Amino acid sequence: MTTMKSVFLAAISVAAAFPAADQVTFSEHVAPILFNRCTGCHRPGEAAPFALMNFEDAVKHGRLIAAVTASRIMPPWQAEPASYSYKDSRRLTDVELKTLQAWVKGGMLKGDPAKTPALPKFPEGWQLGKPDLVLKMEKGFTVPAEGADIYRYLRIPLNLPEDKYVQAIELRPSSRKVVHHVLYYADATESAKKIEAEQEASKSRTAGMKFTRGLTPLGGVAVGAQPHLLPEGLGLKLPKGTDLLFQYHFHPIGKEETEQSTIGLYFAKKTPEHTLTGVQLPVSFGLFSGLDIKPEQRDFKVEDSFVLPVDVQAISVGAHAHYIGKTMLMTATLPDGIVKTLLDIKNWDFAWQDRYFFDGPVFLPKGTKLYGQVSWDNSEHNPKNPSRPAIPVKWGEQTKDEMGAVTLQVYPAVESDFRTLQQTYRKHTAGIAGERLMKDPGLMLKIRELAGGTN
Ligand code: HEC
CATH class of the missing domain: 2.60.120.310 (Copper type II, ascorbate-dependent monooxygenase, N-terminal domain)
Structure with a gap:
């Protein structure tokens, strides 16, 4: 009942927030979205292949803009909304998304040029301002x-x-x-x-x-x-x-x-008060997770979990895999049993690996169970599969090999707990490595090879 009501209310607020399709104009409705959300990359000298800086640019790429925003390929931002909000999220709001779709559907009207906002002042060259x-x-x-x-x-x-x-x-x-x-x-x-x-x-x-x-x-x-x-x-x-x-x-x-x-x-202007570290799950990018993905296997998963031995503050979360990575998940089960989502990527894209910073530090008490999971799709249905036909895939450093993990960046809430955190995590890693090497003695050879650099 409550859900029905809130869905209904959400629909009303979206509808109230923008005009009918044939009244959506570039100047008034679309330019503010593009300038805020797209032009940072879509301008000369930056990462994107074409500019989105004025009406003509927008019309030229209009249909594609509608398509890539609807599928959330653009703006690049893989994380679904999670339990804690992220800083500088690039994910379009529902209203922004609907506005872009309506503008294209309504014939891409220009509107009154006097109403077009000025282009924001973008940093030239360095994104974060002048480096030290x-x-x-x-x-x-x-x-x-x-x-x-x-x-x-x-x-x-x-x-x-x-x-x-x-x-x-x-x-x-x-x-x-x-x-x-x-x-x-x-x-x-x-x-x-x-x-x-x-x-x-x-x-x-x-x-x-x-x-x-x-x-x-x-x-x-x-x-x-x-x-x-x-x-x-x-x-x-x-x-x-x-x-x-x-x-x-x-x-x-x-x-x-x-x-x-x-x-x-x-x-940093002064000596930091905290020491940062990472909790990566599975450990070592999955080297000890028995990564062995058969051709046509569509949902191969690895997972790992780690119970925090001390209170921590989490700053950011990031994920890594190669081309056929599919989903990434990290959750935190708090000591009272409540499950929070820290990162949820449903459609991994190798080209857009990013680190997601939380709006502010996220406190996770001692006893919280962190859980990381990565899945892969090694079928030919996966358009990102570099091997056709699909081949057996194992852990390795070439892009046709795979590895994968989700890493939470944390610092201990009490600085003197740092060693406990570090040592407990190292023990966890050693335990998993030991278990795997018992099952797969050949792995040692591979590790030696990597360490020797002669492969
Ligand atoms: C963080 C940088 C960045 C942001 C922000 C960004 N883009 Fe892009 N965009 C790119 C890059 C880089 C490419 C080229 C991608 C590639 O070659 O895979 C691209 C490609 C595109 C394409 C062409 C896609 C295709 O299949 O050819 C469209 C259309 C597009 N962007 C629209 C947008 C729109 C609309 C926004 C804002 C709502 C936006 N982009 C925000 C970097 C960005």
């Missing part, structure tokens, strides 16, 4: 026209005279088309230099891809994802003498391209 430190890669890396994907670590010495805490890193690729994704690491040891030397000495496209390097992960960006600033009071430590190491995943595009990225760093 800008570095350009000394040498570029040339991606050949053809062949398998390439994984490559590229090192950038920071030459920091003292310890610093970074709140955001923005990477601007010079050749966006070949950069599939980039993960960032900090290295205060000699590991980065060793990796570089190994890569130089080898012809393999995955040379230097290491598994346990002792590097500190700093996050990363995938194609199209926007950089985020960590909330005040948080930062990732960059000890004096740190090198930044960027793990690029390059995708050849049929012609040779040279990538030479520019990197901007944003430092």
Whole structure:
């Protein structure tokens, strides 16, 4: 009864919020939506292939705009609404969505140009404003026209005279088309230099891809994802003498391209009060989850759960898989049994990996059970399947292989609990790894191979 009533009320409020289809105009109704929701990327120099900055642009792409917004391909934002709202959500509201559909259906009227709002002032170049430190890669890396994907670590010495805490890193690729994704690491040891030397000495496209390097992960960006600033009071430590190491995943595009990225760093104004860490489920991107997906298997799932040993605050949640990933889920079962959804992706798209920041820190008490689940569709019905016919898929680092996990970024509510949190999670990982290695002794060989970088 209540549900019926609220559905009915929601329908009324949507209907009341916008005019009949033949009265929806670009100037009054559509321009504000496009300028706020689309033009940030759809303008010269940014990620999208065409501009959406005026009436003519909108009419030219009108039908496609209606189609890709209805299917929620655009704006890129994979997360369904969850139990906690996300910061800077790009998901269109129902009213916005209906307005765009009605405008196209109603004949794409222009309306009174005087009513068109001014274009917002977009940041030129750096999305987060002027960085505190800008570095350009000394040498570029040339991606050949053809062949398998390439994984490559590229090192950038920071030459920091003292310890610093970074709140955001923005990477601007010079050749966006070949950069599939980039993960960032900090290295205060000699590991980065060793990796570089190994890569130089080898012809393999995955040379230097290491598994346990002792590097500190700093996050990363995938194609199209926007950089985020960590909330005040948080930062990732960059000890004096740190090198930044960027793990690029390059995708050849049929012609040779040279990538030479520019990197901007944003430092925290003061020493952060909390230490951030990640709870990744399943652990190690599913390496120990028995990932073995048969051709035509449409709903292969892995899952893992972890009970929080201390109170935490959750900041953001992100997911990773390759092409045939299908759904991503993370829930939190609170000690009183209430289940909250932290991330729910129903139609994974490899090209739009993003990290979803909550509007504010989400408190999860000790005893909360975190649950992560990833599913894959290895059938030919999956238009994103790179293998035709479908082939058996196992855990691996090439895009035709798979891996997958959902990672919650947290800090302990009480800073002195950090070690307990870290050690409990490590124990959980070791337990799962041990169990899997008993069942699958061949896996050890694969891990050695990855660690050896000679595959
Ligand atoms: C975060 C950046 C971003 C935002 C925001 C964004 N787009 Fe896009 N859009 C892209 C990129 C990048 C592509 C090219 C995608 C590709 O090649 O896969 C694209 C492609 C498109 C296409 C072409 C799709 C096709 O199949 O050829 C349409 C239409 C489109 N966007 C409409 C919109 C509309 C309408 C909005 C706002 C409601 C919007 N976009 C918001 C980045 C964005």
